Amino acid sequence: MxxxxxxxxxxxxxxxxxxxxxxxxxxxxxxxxxxxxxxxxxxxxxxxxxxxxxxxxxxxxxxxxxxxxxxxxxxxxxxxxxxxxxxxxxxxxxxxxxxxxxxxxxxxxxxxxxxxxxxxxxxxxxxxxxxxxxxxxxxxxxxxxxxxxxxxxxxxxxxxxxxxxxxxxxxxxxxxxxxxxxxxxxxxxxxxxxxxxxxxxxxxxxxxxxxxxxxxxxxxxxxxxxxxxxxxxGAEPPAIHATPREPGETRLVVSHLSLPKSHPFGTELSDINLELRAGEIVGVAGVSGNGQQELLAALSGEDTRAAPEAILLRGEAVGRLNAARRRRRGLGFVPEERLGRGAVPDLSLAQNILLSHQDSSMIRGGMIRFGAIGHLAAAVIKRFKVKAPGPQATAGSLSGGNLQKYIVGREVMRDPRVLIVAQPTWGVDVGAAAQIRAELVALRDAGCALLVVSEELDELFEISDRLVVIAKGRLSPSIPRGEATVDMIGLWMSGLWDQAGKGETGHA
Missing domain, CATH: 3.40.50.300 (P-loop containing nucleotide triphosphate hydrolases)
Known part of the structure; x- marks a missing residue:
């Protein structure tokens, strides 16, 4: 035949x-x-x-x-x-x-x-x-x-x-x-x-x-x-070694965050409570469309409708601050959309540095320091093994996985105090995924507080210290990774968690 x-x-x-x-x-x-x-x-x-x-x-x-x-x-x-x-x-x-x-x-x-x-x-x-x-x-x-x-x-x-x-x-x-x-x-x-x-x-x-x-x-x-x-x-991906450690100071607190739909087909956020500490990774599991987009917008500063005290970043009420002002206070953010939000397709990789690096080392006296942004772009390409001709290659010319490595690398090299990452390895091959996860764990070991939103359960189980689930705009209690199972988290993704069960019932 x-x-x-x-x-x-x-x-x-x-x-x-x-x-x-x-x-x-x-x-x-x-x-x-x-x-x-x-x-x-x-x-x-x-x-x-x-x-x-x-x-x-x-x-x-x-x-x-x-x-x-x-x-x-x-x-x-x-x-x-x-x-x-x-x-x-x-x-x-x-x-x-x-x-x-x-x-x-x-x-x-x-x-x-x-x-x-x-x-x-x-x-x-x-x-x-x-x-x-x-x-x-x-x-x-x-x-x-x-x-x-x-x-x-x-x-x-x-x-x-x-x-x-x-x-x-x-x-x-x-x-x-x-x-x-x-x-x-x-x-x-x-x-x-x-x-x-x-x-x-x-x-x-x-x-x-x-x-x-x-x-x-x-x-x-x-x-x-x-x-x-x-x-x-040509090799097996390196194993991730996350050393158990006691988390440090509280870096991000979300208290009773409720937001109506921002559009008719959006998801309403209902009484979200979350606590994120230095030196830990909290993984957020859930089926796409259950409020992840709305939660990320509220935390990143794209949506500024929250009450000021509903979101505390390093002890400061930031619910009404925009994304740029939160970045200046130590927040890093990797959106789930690579092209259009994570990077501008028609701009070079060097120019895309400016989407998140806007300090005096990159811009001085209102003038862009092109040598500095080119040097940093080259450093990201080298460290994260991005397959690109060089810093002047346009973002849109990269494969999806290589662009993801570049965007994650750009944020990691800001050395943020709090890093929020959405879908860090979506569409990324096993070698690159292992590298990205290792970099996130290294950032955690250096004292950063990380919130990782992912639909890859294997990924969350590999790198997270605690897990929470978002379903229909509500957030589950948190549970230590060692006490969670894939079947349990899968059920929770349908909203079927016991509020009196394991994990914290107050702040996640």
Whole structure:
């Protein structure tokens, strides 16, 4: 039987790099096939070629045994190829239903489409409101829109890039059941994930890429996470060593923080209590869209509606202070959105330094010290092993994982007293993820107080001293990491915690 998709000697060159160098790939009907590789290995470029978003310089693409030239995504969709991108292609000012309708015939009935969206989302455990505007969605909720849009097309080939980052552990298995069912019905699936345990549990075949080339093909069910890691990065990721220690002074206190919705589809924050001390990492778990966005905005200073005393930063009431004034008092912040908020795509990495470094060493007498920002950008690139041509490379030219390393590194090198980090390793390969986590732990050991909001439970269990869960705008009691289990936290993510149970019932 012919392969569903065959690639032969696919090559794509850019001025500074060969993104794909003679790639061969075969995907059979009904096969769940993983593409594994470091950030910058060429995975995204290859997927864009399959989807028609990028034209290869050389090579052949065969679809169901017939050579095709996929000129654009519309042609890919006609063939039966659907893709969920790592960086989303949604219009902020349109609703969920309107965004999905853009890829459908012009006479599509929006009311009927909304019903289909709702049915499909519920079927796969992906809560969505079709009439909600995209600009009100969190990153995780935007990913749900992309997944549902792809599933609505009933594709012959479904390309998924990091699809489980928005799901509870209980919902991941439900999605896997759905993907296995799609595969059993003949749908081929290209699955990109940095979660090696997922690849081993789900995928039938794995193609490993490094520096734009295929370095191996294997049956992931016969491999260990360590052996897959060695194939991908040439080594096992270093273990994180978090030395137990007594936390120090209280750096951040949130007391009875309640905020109404900032927009009709937002999440109301209800009586949030949180205490963060020097030399500790508190991990915040939760399914995307349960108030993380609102809590981060209130803590960072983007939302200044809180009562002054509701947020104390190093003993000072800052509830009404903006982000810049909180930064000057020792707060660091890494947003979940890399492009647009964490970095300006069209500015250089050096210029992006100024988004968080605006002290006298960078700006003097109203004049930008370009030598200083270039030097610091180069230091971040070197220390965090960012794959970039240099400080003058634009932020938008970096892969998602390398841009994340740069943004985290930029904040770490400010030496903050309190650091709030959202999704520190989303879409980052195992080697880079281990490096980022090690840097956060080192910052904690140096006395910083860290609040890490993540939908990666393994990550939170690895680096946190205490865990809390946010669900429907409420915050659970905190629990020491050693007393928590994945199943317990998974249940708490549905709001099912016992207020009289373990952990602190007052301040988290």
């Amino acid at each position: 012919d392969s569903r998709l065959t690639l032969r000697s696919i090559t794509k060159r850019y001025p500074s790099v060969v993104a794909n160098d003679g790639i061969d790939l075969d995907v059979a009907p009904g096969e769940i096939h993983s593409i594994l590789g470091e950030n910058g290995a060429g995975k995204s470029t290859l997927m864009k070629i399959i989807y028609g978003a990028v034209k290869p310089d050389a090579g052949q693409v065969l679809w169901n045994g017939r050579e095709v030239q996929i000129a654009n995504p519309a042609e890919a969709r006609k063939l039966g190829i659907a893709m969920v991108f790592q960086h989303f292609s949604l219009f902020d000012t349109l609703t969920v239903a309107e965004n999905i309708a853009l890829g459908l015939p012009a006479d599509t009935d929006l009311d009927e489409l909304s019903r289909r969206i709702d049915t499909t989302a519920r079927q796969y455990g992906l809560d969505l409101e079709p009439q909600r505007h995209v600009h009100t969605l969190s990153v995780g909720e935007c990913q749900r829109v992309e997944i549902v849009r792809a599933l609505l097309a009933r594709p012959q080939l479904l390309i998924l890039d990091e699809p489980t980052s928005v799901l509870t552990p209980q919902a991941v298995e439900k999605l896997f059941d759905t993907l296995r069912q799609l595969a059993a019905e003949g749908c081929s699936i290209l699955y990109i994930s940095h979660k090696l345990d997922e690849i081993r549990a789900l995928c039938h075949k794995c193609t490993v890429m490094r520096a734009g080339k295929v370095t191996g093909v294997c049956d992931p069910t016969q491999e260990s996470s360590a052996s897959l890691s060695r194939m991908m990065i």
